[in-house]
Structure formats: C-alpha cells, structure tokens
Amino acid sequence: MKIVPHGFSTGILVAATVHFLASYKDVDLIEYTQGESPLFTKLVKNLIPVNQGFVPVPDAPGLGIELDEEVVDMYRAEF
Secondary structure, eight states, rough: OOOOOOOOSHHHHHHHHHHHTTOOOOOOOOOOOOOHHHHTTTTTTTOOOOOOTTTOOOOOSSSSBBBBBHHHHHHHHOO
C-alpha cells in the first residue's frame, strides 16, 4: 500500500517521518511544508532540506537533528 504521511509541523516530525519512510518498502512521496512557523523553521538547527525534490535521510545519531534550546525554552510549558 502506498502512503504519504503528513509529517510537516516541526523539524522533529519531519526527521521522524523521513526515517520511517526510509524503512518502508513502497514509498516515493513525503509531505514537506514550506511554512513560516518558528516551530518548523527554527526549532531544529539542522532542518532536513529538500534538494531537487528529494529529502535525504540523516546519518547522525538518533533522528539526526539538533534542537535549538532557545526555541524550546520559548515554547516550554511549566506545570
């Protein structure tokens, strides 16, 4: 079955979606936003790029991304 997951809201979700799709047998599409939200554009310091219509799978540890702690702090909820 072909799938196109909606992994677009943050760079974290994009990275997780890219890794999931890399493990999936029959996939050739990913939804990738061009939005201006700081949660998408700034939360991850090394946002996975789109290059000529393709999105590479990071090879760094974990999801291959680095969070911007200042942005995390901006959105932190204290309970």
